[in-house]
Amino acid sequence: MDEHRLKCFVAVYEQGSVSAAATRLHMTQPPLSILLRKLEDELGVTLFDRSGHRLAPTATGELFYLRAKALLANLQTMRRELREAEQGARGTAHIGCATAASLFVMPCVLEELGASGLDIAVHVHEGEAGYMLQRLRERGLDLIISRSEYMAPELEMRIIMDEPLRVALPPGHSLAGSDRVRLADLRHDRFLLHRSPLGTGISDMVLRACQKAGFVPNVVYWGGETLPMLLMAQRGLGVAFAPQSFGQLVAPVLPPLLPLEGADLRTHLNLVWPRQFPLTPAAGRVRDLILERFG
The missing domain is CATH 1.10.10.10 (Winged helix-like DNA-binding domain superfamily/Winged helix DNA-binding domain)
Structure with missing residues (x-):
């Protein structure tokens, strides 16, 4: 029939x-x-x-x-x-996201998809940078949005958000009311830093800047996510570092983010995808949308 x-x-x-x-x-x-x-x-x-x-x-x-x-x-x-x-107007895209990407990039992506009338479902996967990179190479993920910089010939990388790094001080800190904070004035504080198992990330910049300022910081916590470290800073457990965009999250449980004086520390989110095989049409549409909006 x-x-x-x-x-x-x-x-x-x-x-x-x-x-x-x-x-x-x-x-x-x-x-x-x-x-x-x-x-x-x-x-x-x-x-x-x-x-x-x-x-x-x-x-x-x-x-x-x-x-x-x-x-x-x-x-x-x-x-x-x-x-x-x-044509990429329908389908599914699997994206490995850092917390900042989930907070500040993906909402815009969903808005753009809805406004464009594209019937694309986005599956967000969060995890360690190394885990997401492995998933990308195994084709379990289409794209990664991460702060780690991957210098590998089989990967394509584009910066989609570039912003200054800020510091969060515990309540009652002697510098809490300052407009700016010098990194050297934090030499006696406990540091809460991001773990960077692959590539380079926020902790690498902070450690190099501390060395340049003449001291080795007392790192008491290595973590993978920014929000938990900001909450720890608010509880008086140490100083934490976060991209400026996290200042958009206004909540009493989060400490204010202060500029760093004399240390031009900038961080960025990178959009990463494999070079050795083509993206699905839906994933390609999402990648192009992100690059147009943030690239």
Whole structure:
């Protein structure tokens, strides 16, 4: 059974005669009659009562009409969805995200997808930079948005957010009311730093700046996420560092972020994807959207 036979049957059913259906289908009557007979033989049922002057569908024919209409509609929907998937207007994108990407990039991505009428579902995966990189290489992820810089020939990387690094001080700190903080004035504080197992990240910049300022910081905590460290700073457990964008998160449980004086420390989010194999059309659309909005 093929689509053409289904369309011929539906036309005969809806027109009530072979001749009218043949006109609608732009074909002659004899081949259409033969096609109907072959369809009934193939199904092993009688679809029409031919005893009168007008074809009348049998109960089986009524049921087959409902199923045929549903099948034709599904075929049409499938073709449209396949075309949209081929063009990147439909599909799924799997993205490995740092916390900042989930907070400040992905909401904009979803807004753009909705405004563009694209039916793309975004699956966000969070985790260690090394884990996300492995997933990317194994094609479990399409894209990564991370602060780590990956200098590998098989990876393509673009900076999508560049911003200054700020410091969060514990409540009651002697410098808490300052407009700016010198890194050298934090030499006696406990530091809460980001772990950078791959590439380079925030902690690498902070450690180099401390060395340049003439001291080695007392690092008491190495973590993978910024928000927990900001909460720890607010509880008086040490000083934490965060990109300026985290200042948008106004909450009583988060400490204010102060500029660093004399240390031009900047951090950025990187969009990373593999060079050795092409992205799916949907993932390519999301990548292009991110680059247009943030690149």
